Amino acid sequence: MTALAVDTLATPSVDIAIEHVDLWYGSNHVLRDVDLRIEPGEFFAFLGPSGCGKTTLLRLIAGFNQADRGRVLIAGRDVSGLPPWKRDVGMVFQSYALWPHMTVEQNVAFGLEERRLPRQEIRKRVAAALDLVGLGGLEKRRPAQLSGGQQQRVALARTIVVEPKVLLLDEPLSNLDAKLRGEVRRELRELQQRLGLTAIFVTHDQEEANTICDRIAVMKDGAVQQVGAPTALYDAPRNLFVAGFLGTTNILDGRVVRDGAAAAFETAAGTIPLPAGALPSGEPPPGAKLVFRPHHAILSRPDAPPAEGRARISGTIRFKEFLGATERYGIAVGASMTGAIEGAAILVDLTHGTAPAGLAPGTAVAIDIATDRLHVLGE
Amino acid sequence: MTALAVDTLATPSVDIAIEHVDLWYGSNHVLRDVDLRIEPGEFFAFLGPSGCGKTTLLRLIAGFNQADRGRVLIAGRDVSGLPPWKRDVGMVFQSYALWPHMTVEQNVAFGLEERRLPRQEIRKRVAAALDLVGLGGLEKRRPAQLSGGQQQRVALARTIVVEPKVLLLDEPLSNLDAKLRGEVRRELRELQQRLGLTAIFVTHDQEEANTICDRIAVMKDGAVQQVGAPTALYDAPRNLFVAGFLGTTNILDGRVVRDGAAAAFETAAGTIPLPAGALPSGEPPPGAKLVFRPHHAILSRPDAPPAEGRARISGTIRFKEFLGATERYGIAVGASMTGAIEGAAILVDLTHGTAPAGLAPGTAVAIDIATDRLHVLGE
Amino acid sequence: MTPLAPTISAEAAPRARAALATPGQWAVAAAIVAFLAVALVIPVGTVVWVAFTEKGTGTFTLVNFYDFARTDLLVRSTWNSIIAAAMTVALATVLALPLAVITTRFDFRGAALVQTLGFLPLIMPPFVGAVAMQLVFGRSGTINLLLGDWFDIEIPFMEGLNGVVFVEGVHYFPFILLNLSTALRTIDRSMEEAAQNLGSSGLRLFRRIVFPLAMPGYIAGASLVFVKVFDDLATPLLLNVKDMLAPQAYLRITSIGIADPMGYVISVVLVLLSVSAIALSMLAMRGRDYATVQRGGGGLEKRRLRPFEHVVAWGVVVLILVIVLAPHAALLMLSLATVWSYSPLPDGFTLAHYARVFGDSSVYITNTLLYASLAGIIDVVLGAAIAYLVLRTKLPGRQWLDWIAMAAVAVPGVVIGIGYLRTFYGIDVGGVPLATLWIVIVLALAVRRLPYALRACYAALQQVSVSLEEAAENLGATKARTIRRIVVPLISGGMLAGFISSFATASVELAATLMLVQSNSDAPLAYGLYVFMQSPAGRGPGAALGVIAVVLVAVCTFLSHLVVERQHRRQSRGAAGPAIPGATG
Amino acid sequence: QAPARVTVVTSFSKDVTDPVKKAFEQATPGFTLEVQNRNTNAGVKYIEETRAKNQVDLFWASAPDAFEVLKGKGLLAKHQPKATGIPDKIGAFPINDPEGFYFGFAASGYGIMWNTRYARANKLPDPKEWSDLAKPIYFDHVAIAAPSRSGTTHLTIETVLQGEGWDQGWRTVKEMAGNFRQVTERSFGVPEGVNSGQFGVGIVIDFFGFSAQAAGFPVKFVYPSVTTIVPANVAIVANAPNRAGAEAFIDFLLSDKGQEVLLEPTIRRLPVNPATYAKAPADYPNPFKDPSLGSRVKFDPDVSEKRTAVVDALFDQLITFQLDNLKAATKAIHEAEAALAKKDNAQGRALVKQARDLVAAMPVTAAEAASPEIGGAFTGAKEKGARQAELENRWAGFARDNYASAKAKADEATRLAK
């Protein structure tokens, strides 16, 4: 990457605090008591289903929305009265919001011109930013003459070129192919670290969130469900929603049975012994379910003995999907089970090429689940 | 899913033939001799980097672009002279193109009204389509009052509700979260099969393409690189581009050495024996490189012996990324190697939780590659 | 279509397949050409042809144009016209910009009212308007009399070219106000937000993002102002400025008994210069996009004003309105005045003038409403059709439709009137000459006002993203249906602006009407006004009729603004949407 | 049976047409009068363009030149009015067209109208004579209608030219013109401006002054001791659809009843039938008795006709379109004279005289103005020596240069007087 900020002294990083924010669109309660702290220089992600309020939250930080309750602090300062242009918060809009009357170059140069940088410097930085997103050579095009992904990259370049203290990225890579996305992502991460920017990233791609973010906030219906490092969320989801949202998950209905210190989970397909960490402290939440990831199980022939540390349930293969690096098997088990996604099937992911032969739909198999990966979670 | 097409008799599926099409935007050669046949009732995908011409090709089929050379046939009929509205080709626009002056409901009902269906029927089908994309309850909103993902879903609902013979989907799910995307994808697939639609899907998400598509065309710079079933493309890419584009790939520089029937690939990090299928018939193409997927290697301690059928090279762990279901290790090997993506590192993906302990950056490891997964490919 | 021979070099992009246009488009274009030919080109051609003939012999010659170029007076007039037009555009911009911005980009209560009031100056009834203007701004007008009493100074508002610029600026700035407002209303909010986010605000934001995006509307308004000033004769004559092109043409064409081709030569020059101005303005916009709808976008929500800003905004609005509405206030007073002569205010007030016109005015009002609204509708339909053909199709020569239609703006009303008599009088419809039917008045009004509606529609269509139309076609809507269901609703603001401009100005048009009105029962308000305004005692009643005309148009305008406001609110992010603190336009 | 419609195209205002219409319909039952209001020019053009299928019975307006144009194009029909007691001439003018195509039905005298409030505020004395208007005190306060656009004004100018001779006549006109504030493009513009106080003094037809007074405006009107009387006319249009009605209307207008209508305050024109004056109010001007009303000047219609266009064009090019230059020169002369009055200086006097002569100088002589070479340029006749535009440009240049040097000389004189 060409250095974007050759002449800029790195300014100290800022933190962002969102304090008990509520926001309505008319009668629509869009943000519910959102309370978050984003550390200086952190790369933070908002994750959540479509329509849960991620964009609204970003707009709040950027100054385009006003909280109806609560407040937002940037670098410890309440910004409620601060107009957007005084916040030094750069935002990549989900809708791009490119200016149709300007060329790519003019779009990207805009923010620098507003900062009254010398022509020379602007030219250099624009070229570097366009290079970063792989758009060198398209400087003179207008947005309407670009492909969707190219437009998205212009939107990204336009924001990062000004190197704002806070960078808000609203699905900035959704229309890029995996390879380019990976590259840009890494460049972004590097830029962010080099300049000490505080960045918030909205994405639907969990892999993306996991790779570049320090911490993630998972949202649902305008409320934050859990905040933590990617692995923490993945490995120790706080509730069913987080578990189900972060990667595919198998959810089994049933109830916890205790036998002294030992506990087990009784399902229609069999009783599964629970390790010590699987249960939340105290009573299991009402309506608790047993949760594990598709790749924490393996498939064996029903006649082979289960491996050490694995609990077994039996089923019949219903379908097989090819996902690239992995193969996904859908396995029908006892009628009382609810596979999170597949209706009445449990999903098992095997690395492509490592599955035992003969796993065609219809075959009876044994599902061996790593017990230390089991969780019992409530709503 | 609520049945969308209760009253519609399934019409016979149509095929699409794109015959040696060239297209210029001004002096910009955007499609180069594209020649494709999409079978009746097939779910087909265009895959390729941003700006490679996917949208242009869809627009050509839908009738918004005119080929400068070559022709497009739908159901065996040359459609060059046919205006868009007579083609019965539904397209989900990458930019949504929702009508701002209409409510969600009106947007979705538009196509049905144009087909002069009875009010009653329209109401039923609109409700079903909105249900399918999970937008029930937002009927009276206008596009500007929706989140990005919700807008995208309206665009999708608007097109599928008319059940066109040909369905063109230009990144219809890019702004949806993984869970919703999976659901909608499956619904789409079911709809397509039930009605016998011929569908073309543009996506940047290879997993998506792999899961729902029968065949994929990989494009680059306006030219088709390879056409085939997802597994065929993944397992037997025709060239380095396809290999690199479809999933992460390790690419090793070096040269092929033959010893009678047996062949091997000599790299700076060691010589790797090649199985019979790894080499293309005849001479290896000039500049050929050795290619394998990150999950086709495992990591072992340097002192452990390599497993059967695996070739070993050694290196040092440079970084580790958490991708959700898998962990990715970047391993620096001999100086002459070019990791496709990582600069000078080889990538190895291990299922999360299955890696041997102690694989911190800096550790020396052995990379054991499954030899039957090796390919030698040219540009 | 057969595939092209593969021998064509790969680099030269073959364009052979670019489909030109559909039969439907050809048909519409043909209809428009026919209309323009019948309603404009042929009638005007028969009159203006004189410009190309030698006086006396009638043989073809271009010597008259040579004479034009060699006559000092006319050369000076040309320059004066151009300068005055350019300066007026500047003044009109100053007056229109704040009103447009405040009422469209901000949540400003009374926006519809302000828009209506700001539009009124365009409706200046003939003769009385001039008198009213003199009574306020003239050398012996209210302001100067008061200034003279108090400070012993005199401001020459109405003297010379500066006076022309002042009066025309006040008179025609609504063109910019209307079209610019429409354009500003259509700008996606996210365009502004993106700029604010990058540190832009206030005037810079306006100058670099908002205004350029509203450029189609501004250009539409500004070019109308330009050509209007260029072609207007009433104001220069009122101010006794005769060395401008339009008055020269008028004076020469309407001199009795002298068959002077120079008047028609000037008309031709006027048409050419006006059309070049329009063509130039289009050139300035070529190669740019103004459609802001990408990926859903942010809606059209307005920004809320802080209390302090509210005060400033109201101050600006009131100041401008006071200046531009002074003539109308004077008109109102005139209509109520007993005698008003060389005094700041009338001597006394009376309702007698209204009583006097009461009997006559109902037929005038009915006729005016009928003619002007028919003309407005014709204009909007034609204007939208022409704009669509020019902007959205590949018809060869489509620009000509635009240019020919725009030529109407520069053709003096009398020329159209004479041309109509010449062309249509011989045609017999059920025993009476076609030219004597009132529908011909409508035709004349329509063709004269077509440029206004055309520019407004053109500007509006420039802001609509083509992909919205494609989406409709893709779902099975034919071009015609797409236009009806997508294009028309989306440019409805522009069409309304066009309708209002055409309607309002048609309702006070006199020059062409005076030739064509056959009887009192067919006469519109402007004619009634003329009849009164030829005698001293008719001044009050004339003013009363003028007020009636203004009120009539104002009510219609206000209603249509309400419609626009409501529609706009529906497309915004929601009535109770979020507000942005701070910010000035 | 429905009353037959008589259609008349007229430039007269409602104030005139309404009472006449009423009286006519009363006096001649069986006819209704349909009035089409058009300004004179539009009326002429209208009749010209619709000649193929004429729907108009009568043309009724002031300006005799309009009737001349219509007559010249064969658009009028001959008629022999029944009325008796109407003399051949009123003032210097023949009342009727000698060939019987159009008929004077009323006359009006030219005079000076002024706004009393304006005059008081600007300390203007009451004007009495034409020569008063050339005085420095009236500088920038006087208005007139352009003779090229007002047939009656044209006649007034022509009268001055015939009365004083070509050169002296123009000198008078230009000296007055040096004080013009405005040369309006329609006759009514002058009284309108005086009424509202835009300018103080206007050269207008009497009835404008009187009717403005009647309407309550603070204006006054005087006939200068020498004035011109101009007739207003009516004619039958060729192929009139209702010829009988048309004749009836003319006969009515010239009848006693018709003439009496003219005495109404809102109309107030001078009847052409001397007998009617018996019924007029006491102070009603009577051109048949009062010699100052027009009868002192000579008027030769032939001379007038030959040079109509030339006179109008000269007025436009030398005065209307050069008003600023002319005024600048006039102002300089006034200043010089004022300065000289304080401190006399022979050389200065000479310079001022030269300046006045320069202003008064004419690019064409009376003979040239009547010549076919120049006249032809305006009518497009074969004998033309130059094209109209060339002539006009030449005259404009002549005036501009003369006025500029006159101003220079006057300024010089002022300097000498200091």
Ligand SMILES: Nc1ncnc2c1ncn2[C@@H]1O[C@H](COP(=O)(O)OP(=O)(O)OP(=O)(O)O)[C@@H](O)[C@H]1O
């Ligand atoms: N109007 C235009 N003029 C010139 N070039 C254009 C125009 N529109 C698109 N292009 C170029 O054509 C190429 C193909 O565009 P297209 O939209 O088909 O790409 P795409 O494959 O859909 O990309 P993406 O995945 O980013 O949407 C791009 O390089 C783009 O820049």
Ligand SMILES: Nc1ncnc2c1ncn2[C@@H]1O[C@H](COP(=O)(O)OP(=O)(O)OP(=O)(O)O)[C@@H](O)[C@H]1O
């Ligand atoms: N103007 C509005 N009026 C009413 N509701 C609105 C308005 N704008 C947005 N919403 C609603 O607010 C919620 C949050 O919207 P937001 O754009 O923040 O979602 P998001 O998390 O960004 O979703 P996505 O991932 O789809 O972009 C959505 O349910 C949306 O429908």
Ligand SMILES: [Mg+2]
């Ligand atoms: Mg969003």
Ligand SMILES: [Mg+2]
């Ligand atoms: Mg695309």
